Amino acid sequence: MKKPLNPSAKTASAAHEVRIIGGEWKRTRLPVPDRGGLRPTPSRVRETLFNWLGQDLAGLRCIDAFAGTGALGLEAASRGATEVVLVEQASDLVRSLSVMVTKLKASAVRVERGDGVSALRQRGGQGWDLVFLDPPFGEDGNPSLFQAALQAASHVIHGAGEIYLEAPMVWTDEALEPFGLKVHRHGKAGAVAFHLLRPIAVA
Template identity: 35%
Template sequence: MARSHRSTKPPKSASHAPTPLGQVRIIGGEFRGRKLPVRQAEGLRPTSDRVKETVFNWLQYEVPRATCLDAFAGSGALGFEALSRGADQVFFLELDAANAQQLKQNLHTLKTDKAQIVQTNSLTWLNAQPATAFDIIFLDPPFHQDLMQPAIDLIFAQNWLKNNHAWLYLEQEKALDWPKLPEGWVCHREKTTSQVRFGLFKREQAPSL
């Protein structure tokens, strides 16, 4: 990386320097084409448009009227896409206060009351007794922090997924094996990119007699 020339002006105080913003684009549904600002913070890795398009093609008949959870929400790319495509309710869980505030601002921009932003540790939240169960849960935790398996264990221990026709989306490092899921849960579809492995899981239906 090339070094910049030293400026003769005194540097701005870090506390006053604005955090640079990136953006995520909603690619389908009611808010199609809308671009939402995202903080460019360490570890914040929005799901790419290519991956989102694939995932929501898989879920095109499941998202409308669904209740969804976007755990480890980060940029909220998955949850906002679900909202745009007709989800009845989306819960966003985000630990970082500044990221959570940005999610709230983006929700205000979209002028929808079908979502709730919760600033919390996702594992702590999942360890509680659920007030509601979800049709779809999106799990895309920060990479290299070993958060996927603990989150999955809590989801099934506390029964966060509806028993019938629930879906679990997982996004993780490409090189990793899939985490362990309870017996009867199978990978419905999966793909990889240069860095990411992502898949959609569901409960295997018992054969009819």
């Protein structure tokens, strides 16, 4: 969930839905409420991400820390993730996520209302496999939020875990080093940069 950088740019919210693109629930429509600042991860970006991750996520434990429409977390669950937590602060989006989880009979998915960074901090040291970070961009890019989210997420994953990051800028290895992270893959789609991050191996 994030605010578009260019107010005049068309976003996925204009279509009022996005679709799960693979797995058990392929083509399932996810509603996109007409809500300022809500901008789901585009289908082509999700397709690239899940090509990076692999089509079968069986056995993985995932946290979608800024869930919004749930497109990332539900995509992971559709592809077999064993446990998925969708964290969202907005009450209307939490209700929408809960309805969708019930409709899909998604027993592996749990919806949690709360702050994404706080939810990650509470799970520090638990050794999760994958964290999705798609924080709101805000007018100034929300640098403090991104830093806090990366710091918290770096303590949630295990040594072979991964973090997916969407941001209004490309994050470099140098910028990620203070968090003990490095870039494994990255790409750009319009004004959005997306990354797959891994922990820096400790010698």
